[in-house]
Amino acid sequence: MSVVPISYYLVLSAVLFGLGVVAFVFKRNIITIFMSIELMLNAVNLAFVAFARAHNQLDGLVFVFFVIVVAAAEAAVGLAIVITIAQNRRSLNVEKVDLLKF
Amino acid sequence: MPLLDHLWIILALPLAGAAINGLLGKNWPKSAVNSVAIGSVSLAFLAVVETVREFLQLPASQVPWVKSYFPWISAGAFKVNFSLQVDQLTIVMLLTVSFVGMLIHIYSTGYMAHEGGYYRFFSYLNLFMFFMLTLVLAANIVVMFVGWEGVGLCSYLLIGFWFLKQSAANAGKKAFIVTRIGDFGFTVGILLLFWTFHSVDFGTIFTQAAGMPSDTMAQAGVLTTICLLLFTGAIGKSAQLPLYVWLPDAMEGPTPVSALIHAATMVTAGVYMVARMHPLFSRAPVAMLVVAIVGALTAFYSATIGLVQTDIKKVLAYSTVSQLGYMFLACGVGAYAAGIFHLMTHAFFKGLLFLCAGSAIHAMGGEQDMRKMGGLRKAIPVTFWAMFIATFAISGVPGFAGFFSKDEILEAAQSGPHANLPLWLLGLVAAGLTSFYMFRLIFLTFFGEQHFDEHKVHVHESPRNMTIPLMILAFLSIFGGWFAAPKLVGGTDYFAAFLLPVFEDVPVTQTIIDRTPLTEQMKNAAIQAGLKIDPEPRPVAPENAAMEFVHAVTGPPVIVGLIGILVAWWFYIRRPELPEKLARSMHGLYTLLLNKYYVDEIYAATIVRPLLWISTNVLWHTVDEGLIDGTVNGSARLAREAGGKLRELQSGNARSYASWVVVGAVGVTALLLGIWMKVH
Numbered sequence: 112m113s114v115v116p117i118s119y120y121l122v123l124s125a126v127l128f129g130l131g132v133v134a135f136v137f138k139r140n141i142i143t144i145f146m147s148i149e150l151m152l153n154a155v156n157l158a159f160v161a162f163a164r165a166h167n168q169l170d171g172l173v174f175v176f177f178v179i180v181v182a183a184a185e186a187a188v189g190l191a192i193v194i195t196i197a198q199n200r201r202s203l204n205v206e207k208v209d210l211l212k213f
Numbered sequence: 214m215p216l217l218d219h220l221w222i223i224l225a226l227p228l229a230g231a232a233i234n235g236l237l238g239k240n241w242p243k244s245a246v247n248s249v250a251i252g253s254v255s256l257a258f259l260a261v262v263e264t265v266r267e268f269l270q271l272p273a274s275q276v277p278w279v280k281s282y283f284p285w286i287s288a289g290a291f292k293v294n295f296s297l298q299v300d301q302l303t304i305v306m307l308l309t310v311s312f313v314g315m316l317i318h319i320y321s322t323g324y325m326a327h328e329g330g331y332y333r334f335f336s337y338l339n340l341f342m343f344f345m346l347t348l349v350l351a352a353n354i355v356v357m358f359v360g361w362e363g364v365g366l367c368s369y370l371l372i373g374f375w376f377l378k379q380s381a382a383n384a385g386k387k388a389f390i391v392t393r394i395g396d397f398g399f400t401v402g403i404l405l406l407f408w409t410f411h412s413v414d415f416g417t418i419f420t421q422a423a424g425m426p427s428d429t430m431a432q433a434g435v436l437t438t439i440c441l442l443l444f445t446g447a448i449g450k451s452a453q454l455p456l457y458v459w460l461p462d463a464m465e466g467p468t469p470v471s472a473l474i475h476a477a478t479m480v481t482a483g484v485y486m487v488a489r490m491h492p493l494f495s496r497a498p499v500a501m502l503v504v505a506i507v508g509a510l511t512a513f514y515s516a517t518i519g520l521v522q523t524d525i526k527k528v529l530a531y532s533t534v535s536q537l538g539y540m541f542l543a544c545g546v547g548a549y550a551a552g553i554f555h556l557m558t559h560a561f562f563k564g565l566l567f568l569c570a571g572s573a574i575h576a577m578g579g580e581q582d583m584r585k586m587g588g589l590r591k592a593i594p595v596t597f598w599a600m601f602i603a604t605f606a607i608s609g610v611p612g613f614a615g616f617f618s619k620d621e622i623l624e625a626a627q628s629g630p631h632a633n634l635p636l637w638l639l640g641l642v643a644a645g646l647t648s649f650y651m652f653r654l655i656f657l658t659f660f661g662e663q664h665f666d667e668h669k670v671h672v673h674e675s676p677r678n679m680t681i682p683l684m685i686l687a688f689l690s691i692f693g694g695w696f697a698a699p700k701l702v703g704g705t706d707y708f709a710a711f712l713l714p715v716f717e718d719v720p721v722t723q724t725i726i727d728r729t730p731l732t733e734q735m736k737n738a739a740i741q742a743g744l745k746i747d748p749e750p751r752p753v754a755p756e757n758a759a760m761e762f763v764h765a766v767t768g769p770p771v772i773v774g775l776i777g778i779l780v781a782w783w784f785y786i787r788r789p790e791l792p793e794k795l796a797r798s799m800h801g802l803y804t805l806l807l808n809k810y811y812v813d814e815i816y817a818a819t820i821v822r823p824l825l826w827i828s829t830n831v832l833w834h835t836v837d838e839g840l841i842d843g844t845v846n847g848s849a850r851l852a853r854e855a856g857g858k859l860r861e862l863q864s865g866n867a868r869s870y871a872s873w874v875v876v877g878a879v880g881v882t883a884l885l886l887g888i889w890m891k892v893h
Contacts, residue, residue, distance in 0.1 A: 136871050205867050212865030 120161035127154035141193050141203045148189075152182050216260060217267045220280055220297040223307070224346055226257040231339035238332030247322050250335035254318050254342055258311040265308065268299050276300050276714060279352045279416060286355070293413055298352035302715045305553055306349040306485055309560045313477045314342050316682040320568055321469040323679035324575060334374060334467070341367035345478050349485065353413040354403050357486070361399070361450065364479045365392050371474060372466040384465035391459040395449015402442030409435050419492040423718070427496040440493050440500030444507075447483025451537045454511045458813055460534055464526040468571030471526060476533050476567050477560035484540040484556050488549045488716075495547065495719050501631060505545020509626075509636040509643075512538030514810075516646035520653070521796075521806045524581050525570045528654050532607065533563055535643060539622050542640055546633060547719055548625030550712040554697070555618035561693045562606035562615055565686035569600035572675045572683065573658060577665070583654060588663040592672040597659050599683040604655050606690040608648035609774040611766040614694035619644060621697065621709070623770045644770050648777030656785035701765045702758040 131151035138144050156175045163171025193203070200207050216222065230253025238246045271278060277300035286293040299307075318338060325334055344367060348360025366389075373385030403413070410418045428437045447453070452460035463475050474480070487494060487504060494501055512535045519531035536559050543552030574581055576593050590597045606613035609620065623644070626637040674680065696708035784792050796803040805811070862873070 132875055136868055136875060139868075208867060209865035211867070211870075212863045 117161050117165045121158060124154045124158040124161065127151075127157065139204050139206060141196065141205050141208075144205060145186075145189055145193065149182065149186070152178055215267075216263045217271075217278055217299065218280065220264065220299065220350060221282060223257055223260045223264065223311075223350065224297075224343055226253045226260065227339045227342035227346065229253060231336045231343060234332050234339065235336035238336065241332060243322075243326070243331055246332045246335055250339055251315070251318050251322070253339055254311065254315045257342065257346070258315045261307045261311045264299065265304055268304060273714065277303075277352075277416065279414075281352070290411065291407065293353060293355045295356060296352040296414070297350040297356075298415065299350070300715050301712050302485075302488060302553065303349055305557055305712065307346070309557050310345050310349060310478050311342070313560050313564050313686075314345070314473060316685055317469050317473040317477070317564065317568070320472075320571075320679050320682040321467075323676045324469050324571055325467060326676075328467070330374070334371075337367055337370045337374070338470075338473070341371070341474060341479070345482075348482055352415055354406060354415065354418075355413050357489075358399070358403060361446070361482060361486075362396070364474070364482060365389065365396070365450070368392075368463070368474050368479055371470040372463045374467055374470065375465075378465070381465040384459075384462040388459040388463050391456050392449040395446045395456055397445075398442045399446025399449075402439050402446065405435065405439050405442060409439065415489065422492050422496060425496065428498065430498050430502075433497070433499045436493055437497040437499045440490070440497040441503060443490060443493075444483075444487065444500060444504055447486055447541070448507065449483075450486075451480050451483030451541070452534050453483070453507050453538060453541060454514060455812075457511065457515060457534045458816060461527055461530040461809075464524070464530050468526065468567055468574060471530070472564045472567030472571065475530065477564035480533065480537060481540065481556045481560070484537065484544060484552055487541070487544045488553055491544075491549050491716060491719055494544070498631075501545050501547065502633075503545075504541050505626075505631070505633060505636050508538045508541025508543075508545050509633075509639040510538070511535065512542060512643040513639045513646070514538075516643045516650065518806055518809050519650040520646060521803060522650075523584055525573065525583050525586075525654060525658065526567070526581055528583075528650060529563070529566055529570055532566075532647065532651065535647060536563065536607070538643070539619065539640065542626060542636060543622040546622075546626045546629050546631040546636070548622060548629055549716045549719060550709040551618060551621035551625055553712060554694075554708050555615075555622055558606065558614035558618045558690075558694050561686055561689040562603040562613075565599060565603040565683065565690055566607065568679070568683055568686065569596050569603065572596040572679055573600075575675055575679070576672050578670055580665070580670070583657040585664050586658045587661045587665070588659070589672065590659040593674045595674060595680045595683060599680075599687040600659070601655060602687045603690050604651045606694075607651055608778060609644055609770050610648075610778075611771055612691070614690050614692070616771070617694035617697040617700075617708075620765075620768060620770055621706075624768075641769055641773050645773040645777040648774040649781045652778050652781035653785055656781060660786060661789065701762050703761045 128151050131147045131149075131154060134147035134150070135144055138147065156178055159171040159175045159178070163169065163175075196208060197203055230249050233249050234246055238249065268276075268278065277298045279296060279298040281294040281296035283295050284292065285295045318335070321334065321338065325331060328334065341364060344360045344363025346360075348357055348364060351357035351360060369385045369389040372388050373382050375381045376385070406418065407413055410421050412418060412421075422436070425436065428434045449456045460475060460480065464471055466475070494504070515531045515534035515538065519528050519535065522528045522531060536555070540552040540555050540559070543549070543555060573586065573589060573593065573596055576589065576596070577586060580586065602613070606615040609616045623637060623640050625631075626633060626640055696711070697706045700706040784795075808814070862869075
């Protein structure tokens with residue numbers, strides 16, 4: 112049985128992460144930005160899993176579980192913030208949220 | 214030896230007085246300020262007396278008595294202890310300073326009674342006593358320097374006591390700055406001293422210096438350099454040529470201050486310092502010659518200025534400069550004991566002269582111009598008699614204190630081991646000038662017609678707290694020199710004999726050698742200097758004593774002094790129109806003297822004004838405002854403008870923050886990658 116080389120996973124992971132970054136920077140909708148964060152997290156998860164498999168070690172897998180837990184918590188907090196913003200600004204455009212400055 | 218172990222008490226008393234009056238005295242009644250001020254100096258005087266009593270019981274092996282209290286500075290090899298010492302020279306200075314100081318404190322309670330800032334005045338005066346006593350008691354040159362600068366500070370504060378008066382404030386500054394020029398030399402001298410001897414303690418320095426070969430006239434080495442540098446300090450502090458200009462201006466201060474600081478004590482600090490450092494000076498003949506020349510020239514030069522001054526205090530100021538010149542002349546010809554003797558008698562009679570002048574000014578309601586006084590003899594008899602006695606003393610009339618000391622100085626200049634006839638002649642002429650201008654002062658002020666309106670000026674004798682110090686000082690102006698009186702009939706000069714242990718390595722005059730019980734060391738020093746030592750002290754036969762006496766009281770200084778008195782009498786009593794005629798016929802010389810040789814103007818044109826110009830245009834407007842302010846303000850502006858630009862990065866736009874995060878992450882990754890690639 113032929114094994115898929117680790118580089119494939121890593122390239123996929125990097126592509127997904129890059130897409131996440133680009134979307135995070137260029138998208139204006141907060142929900143989309145939120146999703147791109149999730150995308151980046153999961154790209155990293157993929158890399159972890161690939162390495163864990165390649166080295167036959169559990170550490171990477173354990174790390175992935177932590178990331179998932181944190182991502183769930185972050186989703187809870189983040190969505191709460193998104194809802195609050197939506198209520199206050201009547202908009203999901205991130206450009207409208209710019210009070211965090213000098 | 215309770216007090217000899219606790220010499221610091223002498224210093225602590227006036228310091229405490231200064232602190233109490235200065236910090237708390239503002240709202241106290243005058244009587245309370247008086248008790249603190251006079252109490253502290255009187256106690257200090259009593260402590261000095263007790264110290265003297267204990268000192269006189271010390272065996273000769275324990276002199277000088279040095280007491281070290283605590284290590285003060287310790288930086289590598291440079292170690293300074295706060296240490297005090299007592300020897301015969303210190304004793305003379307201590308007694309003079311504390312006693313005259315005490316009298317002047319008492320006098321001041323009368324003189325300053327109607328002045329504002331009463332507590333401040335006495336606080337400064339006590340502080341001055343503290344520093345002066347520190348200077349005198351110091352056992353190393355650094356502690357001495359503390360006193361030296363401290364008295365300079367107090368001098369500044371007291372000259373400018375009436376600081377609302379512009380001229381007084383300026384005079385204070387002038388005194389401080391001119392003295393500072395000399396102090397620069399003094400400081401360098403101290404450094405060189407430490408560099409040469411690796412110590413600042415007098416004892417250590419002198420022991421080492423004794424083992425060094427003397428400099429000669431032809432070969433002036435480090436000893437000469439040190440002595441000249443130290444003497445520069447003395448020139449500034451003791452108002453000698455060419456740095457004397459501050460002292461006449463210092464008369465802006467209250468008169469008791471002029472008496473205490475600018476006549477009796479502080480200005481003599483330079484003489485004391487030279488006498489204290491005599492083991493070095495004695496080994497530096499070039500420096501000795503310089504001291505003698507500067508002293509004699511100053512004595513003559515400022516006496517000529519004193520001839521024509523019309524301000525009573527200015528005459529006394531120039532007279533002080535002149536008398537200080539005598540003291541340096543004495544030191545320069547190796548007669549240190551005579552110099553210190555003159556220092557002491559001068560403290561009595563010149564202190565008295567100033568106090569009397571103050572009393573006369575007080576009586577005249579603030580008038581200082583002698584031409585506007587006249588005929589005060591009847592109105593203020595105590596002041597008159599005291600001043601008359603002091604004038605006799607300064608003129609060197611036989612029997613008065615100044616006679617003995619001045620005579621000894623001129624004798625040493627004429628026939629001592631370092632005799633110098635041109636300088637002796639200068640000193641002699643100055644003696645004549647001195648008695649002339651002093652009697653001119655007396656005649657103008659106290660004799661003749663009244664040159665003021667009696668209805669406008671209410672002339673009155675000063676209160677008792679002013680006249681009693683006058684009487685005591687008048688007593689001392691007569692009898693203060695009588696320690697030397699047995700000399701007149703062929704006996705011992707007890708003052709010189711008392712100081713001889715301090716100056717034992719310095720050859721004194723043949724007269725003193727002949728008539729004083731000597732130790733072996735003194736004999737050796739005298740023989741080395743080429744003096745003859747008789748195996749037995751040579752008593753003068755009684756039948757010769759009368760001759761000796763006549764000889765002593767008709768010496769050249771006495772004759773010249775009497776001529777001066779006669780001329781003054783002729784000019785100002787007998788033919789009062791003469792001085793004016795003379796002034797008209799010798800107009801050029803008169804104007805020159807009246808304007809004090811234009812020295813102040815010359816200094817202003819050659820030093821002060823260029824310095825001011827450079828300070829204003831270069832140092833202030835260019836360096837300070839341009840360079841320093843420019844750098845400081847420039848860096849502030851740079852920070853502000855950079856901040857202004859940088860804060861625009863914080864736009865509040867979450868996406869731009871995200872971009873920065875990305876840029877940062879990429880940067881870090883690139884960095885790590887770079888490191889990784891370097892490693893592999």
